[in-house]
Amino acid sequence: MRAPSIDLLDPAYDADIHTAHRRARERSWYATTPMGIIVLRHAEVLGVLRDRRWREQGRDALESVGITSGPLWEWLGQIMATQEGEDHARLRRLVSQAFTPRQVERLRPMMRRTAHALLDAVIGDAGCEFVSAFAAPYPVHVIGELIGVPATDLDRFHGWCSDLSLAFGPGIASERERIESALGDLSDYVDALLAERRHVPGPDLTSALIEVEEQGDRLSAAELRAMVTVLIFGGQDTTQCQLACAISAFLDSPEQWRLLAERPALAASAAEEVLRYEPAGSGAPRVATEDLVVNGLEIPGGTVALPSGPAANRDPAVYPDPDRLDITRQHAEPQLTFGGGAHYCLGASLARAELQEALPILAGRLGEIGSAGPIEWRRRALIRGPVHLPLAFAGGPA
Ligand code: HEM
Numbered sequence: 001m002r003a004p005s006i007d008l009l010d011p012a013y014d015a016d017i018h019t020a021h022r023r024a025r026e027r028s029w030y031a032t033t034p035m036g037i038i039v040l041r042h043a044e045v046l047g048v049l050r051d052r053r054w055r056e057q058g059r060d061a062l063e064s065v066g067i068t069s070g071p072l073w074e075w076l077g078q079i080m081a082t083q084e085g086e087d088h089a090r091l092r093r094l095v096s097q098a099f100t101p102r103q104v105e106r107l108r109p110m111m112r113r114t115a116h117a118l119l120d121a122v123i124g125d126a127g128c129e130f131v132s133a134f135a136a137p138y139p140v141h142v143i144g145e146l147i148g149v150p151a152t153d154l155d156r157f158h159g160w161c162s163d164l165s166l167a168f169g170p171g172i173a174s175e176r177e178r179i180e181s182a183l184g185d186l187s188d189y190v191d192a193l194l195a196e197r198r199h200v201p202g203p204d205l206t207s208a209l210i211e212v213e214e215q216g217d218r219l220s221a222a223e224l225r226a227m228v229t230v231l232i233f234g235g236q237d238t239t240q241c242q243l244a245c246a247i248s249a250f251l252d253s254p255e256q257w258r259l260l261a262e263r264p265a266l267a268a269s270a271a272e273e274v275l276r277y278e279p280a281g282s283g284a285p286r287v288a289t290e291d292l293v294v295n296g297l298e299i300p301g302g303t304v305a306l307p308s309g310p311a312a313n314r315d316p317a318v319y320p321d322p323d324r325l326d327i328t329r330q331h332a333e334p335q336l337t338f339g340g341g342a343h344y345c346l347g348a349s350l351a352r353a354e355l356q357e358a359l360p361i362l363a364g365r366l367g368e369i370g371s372a373g374p375i376e377w378r379r380r381a382l383i384r385g386p387v388h389l390p391l392a393f394a395g396g397p398a
Contacts, residue, residue, distance in 0.1 A: 004031045006038055008306075014379050017282075018323065021311035029295060036285075036304030038311070042333060044295065045283075045312035048305055049340035054286035056343060057304070058082040065173040071180045072167060075187075078226035081284070081343060088342060094219055095227060095346065098208035104350050106203065107145055111357040114141045119365050123395060127372050130389040131244050134362070139239035142354055143232055148197065148204025153189075160186040161233050169381050183229075190228045194221075205231065235347050239354050241280035241378070241385025242337075246359065248386050249278040251371055253325040257363055260327055261396055264360035270327035271355035276313045276335035277325045280385045283308045284339050309336040367396030 004024040007013055013020050024031040025040040039045050048054050059076050067073055076082055080091050118137060122128040140158045144151060163182035166175040193206060201207035206228055212219060219227065250257040260270050285306045292299040299305075314322035318333045338345035345351070373390035 001027075003028050003037075006031045006033050008033045008035060008038070009380060011379070014377065017310055017384075018314060021308065021314065022323075025311055025315065030297070030305075033306070036306065037299075038306045038308050040308055040311040040315075042312040042315040042318045042336070045307040045309070045336055046340055047294070048286055048307040049336070049343075052085075052342070053289050053292060054305065055084050055289050056081055057285045057287055060287065060304075061168075061172060067172065067176065070176075071183050071187075072172075072176065075183055075226060075229070076167070078222060079230045080227070080346065081230070090217070091219075091223065091227075092342070092346070094212050094214055094217070095209065097212045097214065098205055099231075099346065100208075101349060103146065103205050103208065104353050107142060107350070108353060108357055110145050111138075111142055111354055112361065114138055115358045115361040116365075119361070123365060126395065127390070127392040130247055130391045131240070131387060134358075135240045135243040135247075135389075136236075138243065138358060139236050139354060142239075142350070143235045146205050146235070146350070147193070147228060147232060148202050148206045149193065149232075157186065157189065157232060158236065160189075161236050164233055165237050165383070168383070186229050186232065187225055190225050190232070194224055194228065231347070235350065237383050238280055238347075239351050241383050242275065242351065242355065243358060244386040244389050245278040245280050245384075246274035246355065247362075247369070247389060247391065248375055249274055249325050250363075251369060254368070256325050256327050257369060260360060261363040261367070264364060266327050267356040267360045268352075269329065270359050271352055272331060272335065273325060273327045273329050274355065274359070275337045275352075276319065276329075276331065279309045279313060279335070279337035280383055281309055281337055281339070282306065282382050282384055283310070283336075284343065284382070307336075307339075309339070312336045364396050366391075366393040368394040 004027050006020050006024055021040055029041040029044045030037045030039050039048050059073060059082060062068070062073055062076060080088065083091060115138060118134050122133050140154050144154045149157065160182040163178050164186065166172070167179045194210065197207045197210055209219060209224060209227060260266055283306050285304055288299050288301050288303045288305070290301045313319070313335045316322050338348040370392045371390065372392040375386045376388035378384055378387050
């Protein structure tokens with residue numbers, strides 16, 4: 001039987017990825033695409049993510065457009081997501097000593113304060129554009145506090161990160177100058193921050209990363225800079241998109257929104273369920289490092305596979321009635337929005353905490369919500385979500 005095919009570049013796919021995944025997943029564990037294969041079922045997605053014979057794509061996207069030197073090339077070669085094997089494990093061990101559950105827990109009160117302050121600014125208006133009013137600024141404030149950046153600098157580094165995100169979309173070559181200029185500014189900023197924290201340490205993650213040491217091994221100056229830029233960058237766009245994905249999901253399930261407003265104690269399972277149901281990440285592509293056989297399928301070395309979180313998360317073999325948002329659902333298996341295996345998202349517990357704090361406050365204070373215009377989604381991107389989400393709300397009692 002021929003495998004189904006999905007054209008990941010077709011606007012019709014972007015407009016409704018879940019239907020395309022469902023149709024293909026019913027027939028097969030994978031589908032062919034113009035870029036390689038997309039893996040669709042939970043067991044096989046987890047299998048690819050955990051199998052070290054698949055590597056991250058690294059700098060392949062740059063190479064494919066002829067970029068093999070320069071600041072962007074160097075940076076992408078240094079960050080954790082492009083390292084493999086012992087190099088990656090070493091970085092991960094060192095960073096995990098600093099990026100601890102305590103770093104996340106210390107931020108929860110400021111997450112709540114930030115959510116309330118952002119809502120105070122719009123609550124009297126009965127409506128807002130949700131992305132600019134809440135989804136974008138909320139994670140910027142949180143990352144600022146995590147890293148130890150003064151609130152007055154937040155706008156600047158949000159702009160650099162937006163430009164840097166172009167490095168992960170289809171316009172790398174055409175936008176190279178803009179991306180590299182943003183990367184230069186961000187790196188200079190991070191260098192100054194590191195110099196300051198070496199002098200006067202604080203409770204923030206930057207200070208903790210400087211202090212990290214394991215059996216005489218420390219992060220080098222270049223590694224520290226790459227790590228802090230990646231945390232600043234990796235923690236904004238993703239959480240912004242996930243918050244907007246969550247609201248779009250609740251717009252279609254108003255009874256679940258009401259339930260969350262009535263029972264804020266459901267925050268943790270609600271966060272987990274929106275991550276499952278409408279993930280901000282399409283998955284992190286992998287490349288086969290050798291010839292492989294998966295479920296009888298011969299896969300030549302060099303094949304690109306997209307282990308799809310969104311498709312795995314709606315696999316009926318794991319989640320009964322998967323196309324229904326149910327914030328009381330107990331997941332028997334982990335949802336795969338944060339990937340898996342050695343590269344499992346480093347910031348997953350921070351992102352979870354951000355959703356757990358924000359969602360019940362939003363449900364309580366916004367009250368009934370409705371769409372106030374067409375939702376515009378980001379197209380052809382690995383980090384997906386609404387970029388424009390006009391929202392009407394009644395205002396709640398909280
Ligand atoms: C809802 C929000 C988020 C989503 C959907 C998300 C998703 C992902 C995904 C899919 C991966 C790749 C996993 C793999 O290759 O198997 C990843 C890796 C990573 N994420 Fe996140 N992420 C989020 C938030 C964050 C935050 C808040 C931070 C940091 C503050 C962060 C930092 C990272 C880093 C450093 C990696 C690379 C880990 C490694 O290669 O070992 N992410 N994330």
